[in-house]
Amino acid sequence: DIQMTQSPSTLSASVGDRVTITCRASQSISSWLAWYQQKPGKAPKVLIYKASSLQSGVPSRFSGSGSGTEFTLTISSLQPDDFATYYCQQYNSDSTFGQGTKVEIK
Amino acid sequence: EVQLLESGGDLVQPGGSLRLSCAASGFTFSISAMSWVRQAPGKGLEWVSSISGSGISIFYADSVKGRFTISRDNSRDTLWLQMNSLRAEDTAVYYCAKDSQVGGYNMHWGQGTLVTVSS
Numbered sequence: 001d002i003q004m005t006q007s008p009s010t011l012s013a014s015v016g017d018r019v020t021i022t023c024r025a026s027q028s029i030s031s032w033l034a035w036y037q038q039k040p041g042k043a044p045k046v047l048i049y050k051a052s053s054l055q056s057g058v059p060s061r062f063s064g065s066g067s068g069t070e071f072t073l074t075i076s077s078l079q080p081d082d083f084a085t086y087y088c089q090q091y092n093s094d095s096t097f098g099q100g101t102k103v104e105i106k
Numbered sequence: 107e108v109q110l111l112e113s114g115g116d117l118v119q120p121g122g123s124l125r126l127s128c129a130a131s132g133f134t135f136s137i138s139a140m141s142w143v144r145q146a147p148g149k150g151l152e153w154v155s156s157i158s159g160s161g162i163s164i165f166y167a168d169s170v171k172g173r174f175t176i177s178r179d180n181s182r183d184t185l186w187l188q189m190n191s192l193r194a195e196d197t198a199v200y201y202c203a204k205d206s207q208v209g210g211y212n213m214h215w216g217q218g219t220l221v222t223v224s225s
Contacts, residue, residue, distance in 0.1 A: 001168070034211035036151075042149065043201055043215035055213075087151055091211050094165055095141070095153035 006098035012106040019075040021101045024090035032092035040049045108132040108214040115219030128185040128202030136180035141206040146197035192223045
């Protein structure tokens with residue numbers, strides 16, 4: 001099974017900050033990686049697919065990069081609506097999610 | 107607009123069974139791969155099972171293999187998850203999701219239904 005490890009688990013940031021979240025796969029997953037945003041009591045929402053493709057309707061301040069085993073999600077300028085938990089997901093072999101990164105207000 | 111509406115969540119005793127339903131609308135269900143993803147209280151997301159549009163290709167997480175069965179009825183635009191031999195660790199919100207393709211990412215999600223396994 002492919003394991004996904006996100007870092008950090010929690011991130012404190014201010015509005016306007018540039019934020020980067022890292023996701024590492026236990027083996028190569030090519031570019032078969034997605035990023036999701038989840039707010040309390042709500043279903044997840046896809047932001048990025050195939051490592052760097054922006055899902056339709058998602059603001060351009062979100063971007064993804066990486067391939068193989070190391071990936072990043074970047075929010076170029078954190079907005080109040082972005083305080084949430086973020087998950088990576090590999091879909092190269094079945095599906096596995098990372099443990100999540102909570103972005104909190106500093 | 108894609109809509110996914112889960113139902114069937116309930117309180118059930120360990121060893122019991124439950125069937126979850128997901129009513130789909132706003133897209134061509136019969137050609138869409140679908141998945142179930144769950145989230146235990148206060149925990150992260152866990153993929154449970156996926157099924158192709160035709161229902162021929164089916165996949166399960168090791169944690170539910172042999173206990174859960176995914177199925178669909180394309181004439182009724184409905185997805186199901188039959189859950190047997192339930193355990194306390196199956197307690198979670200269960201989400202139905204429309205996938206980008208077979209083995210793809212989860213493009214659209216329902217609001218979830220809560221399953222609680224407890225005596």
